[in-house]
Amino acid sequence: MTATPASAAINSARLDDHLNALGQIGRDEFGMQRVAFSRQDVAGRDYVSTLMRGAGMSVRIDPAGNIIGRVEGTDPGVPAIVLGSHTDTVPSGGAYDGALGVIAAIEVVEALRDAGHTPRHPIEVMVFTNEEGTSFHRWLLGSRAVAGLWEPEDFAALDDDGVTLTDTLPNIGGNMSRVEAARRRPEEFACYFELHIEQGPTLHRGGFPIGVVTGITGRSVYHVDIVGEANHAGTTPMALRRDAMSAAAQIALAVRRIAGEMEVCRVGTVGSMDVHPNAGNVIPGRVQMGVEFRDERMESLAAAEVELRRTAEEVGHAEQVAIAVTAQRNTPSVPISGNMQQLVADASEMAGLEHVSLPSGAGHDAQAIAAITPAAMVFVPSVGGISHAPAEFSTPEDCANGAQVLLNAVLLADER
Numbered sequence: 001m002t003a004t005p006a007s008a009a010i011n012s013a014r015l016d017d018h019l020n021a022l023g024q025i026g027r028d029e030f031g032m033q034r035v036a037f038s039r040q041d042v043a044g045r046d047y048v049s050t051l052m053r054g055a056g057m058s059v060r061i062d063p064a065g066n067i068i069g070r071v072e073g074t075d076p077g078v079p080a081i082v083l084g085s086h087t088d089t090v091p092s093g094g095a096y097d098g099a100l101g102v103i104a105a106i107e108v109v110e111a112l113r114d115a116g117h118t119p120r121h122p123i124e125v126m127v128f129t130n131e132e133g134t135s136f137h138r139w140l141l142g143s144r145a146v147a148g149l150w151e152p153e154d155f156a157a158l159d160d161d162g163v164t165l166t167d168t169l170p171n172i173g174g175n176m177s178r179v180e181a182a183r184r185r186p187e188e189f190a191c192y193f194e195l196h197i198e199q200g201p202t203l204h205r206g207g208f209p210i211g212v213v214t215g216i217t218g219r220s221v222y223h224v225d226i227v228g229e230a231n232h233a234g235t236t237p238m239a240l241r242r243d244a245m246s247a248a249a250q251i252a253l254a255v256r257r258i259a260g261e262m263e264v265c266r267v268g269t270v271g272s273m274d275v276h277p278n279a280g281n282v283i284p285g286r287v288q289m290g291v292e293f294r295d296e297r298m299e300s301l302a303a304a305e306v307e308l309r310r311t312a313e314e315v316g317h318a319e320q321v322a323i324a325v326t327a328q329r330n331t332p333s334v335p336i337s338g339n340m341q342q343l344v345a346d347a348s349e350m351a352g353l354e355h356v357s358l359p360s361g362a363g364h365d366a367q368a369i370a371a372i373t374p375a376a377m378v379f380v381p382s383v384g385g386i387s388h389a390p391a392e393f394s395t396p397e398d399c400a401n402g403a404q405v406l407l408n409a410v411l412l413a414d415e416r
């Protein structure tokens with residue numbers, strides 16, 4: 001049995017004030033517009049940097065543009081407990097995704113200072129660059145740089161206007177020529193915690209204040225190309241058609257069935273479709289579609305692929321069309337260790353809060369940082385399960401609960 005950690009309490013009014021203030025930066029009538037590297041993003045970053053300094057942290061920007069605030073602990077030479085998330089948003093996004101994790105992390109440092117408690121470990125608060133990946137189509141850019149997970153495409157990234165990432169990084173204080181120096185060694189970190197809104201309906205519907213994240217789901221993406229024969233919509237008898245759209249429709253329903261009734265994997269989506277020639281009076285000769293599956297278990301994703309390919313073969317035969325299924329991307333799932341989940345569960349109990357375990361269907365910086373240090377995530381309810389939209393909302397009480405669990409997790413980790 002370890003000693004009971006010192007108690008410290010989140011100042012919920014201060015947390016709410018800071019969240020609301022950040023939520024005003026880059027807001028317009030359509031939502032939050034703090035797309036990474038934009039003028040609005042820079043303003044948001046300046047605001048949190050100022051908060052960090054006010055909380056007594058030293059603040060630096062690494063070559064990947066990540067903002068790193070740090071307070072020293074009492075024991076020299078021990079690794080840092082790291083808290084992090086992001087302040088960039090999707091276009092017309094919400095005020096809580098990422099923002100809560102950053103503002104709550106700074107509040108943890110302030111609350112510890114208010115309580116007069118200095119942990120043994122240093123605490124680092126990291127604000128990661130371009131988590132959403134809206135800019136340059138490269139997501140988790142900052143956290144992957146910290147974890148040493150950059151790919152050649154990151155170094156060569158171009159945005160939609162043809163501007164290079166190399167030319168853009170200096171806008172936020174980064175420097176491509178030194179970007180490898182953003183990488184941190186596992187010995188520098190004790191562990192990582194990220195508080196985030198759930199972005200789904202489970203906690204809000206179930207009335208649970210806290211979610212203990214069991215893992216971040218993997219995602220497999222496929223390009224399905226269906227080639228039939230374009231022909232006159234009025235003169236071609238039904239029995240003689242090689243209709244690519246008929247086949248596409250069957251595959252779309254099969255994807256829903258694979259994740260739905262069959263429960264092969266957690267979710268499956270056909271999110272895009274290109275129809276050729278896309279004219280009302282022509283039988284479609286070709287349809288290209290994007291299919292994705294997500295699950296925490298890679299075996300389930302593999303099973304979904306088998307089912308997708310089997311369906312494609314069956315439908316292709318029945319509809320007399322050629323169907324090619326090409327695997328495009330496979331993002332592995334990231335499990336969270338039992339120890340780290342237990343730590344978050346204990347931190348919830350310390351705060352007297354009920355908790356439930358659930359996977360994360362969305363990607364987060366934690367999945368990159370997990371490559372170099374034990375990582376855990378705390379979820380709080382999203383009202384109505386709405387996210388990446390202006391109506392995204394988590395109540396001040398739920399935000400404060402999440403911040404208290406984050407603080408308790410730091411105290412427990414500091415003792416263990």
Ligand SMILES: [Zn+2]
Pocket residue numbers: 086097098131196364
């Ligand atoms: Zn996020």
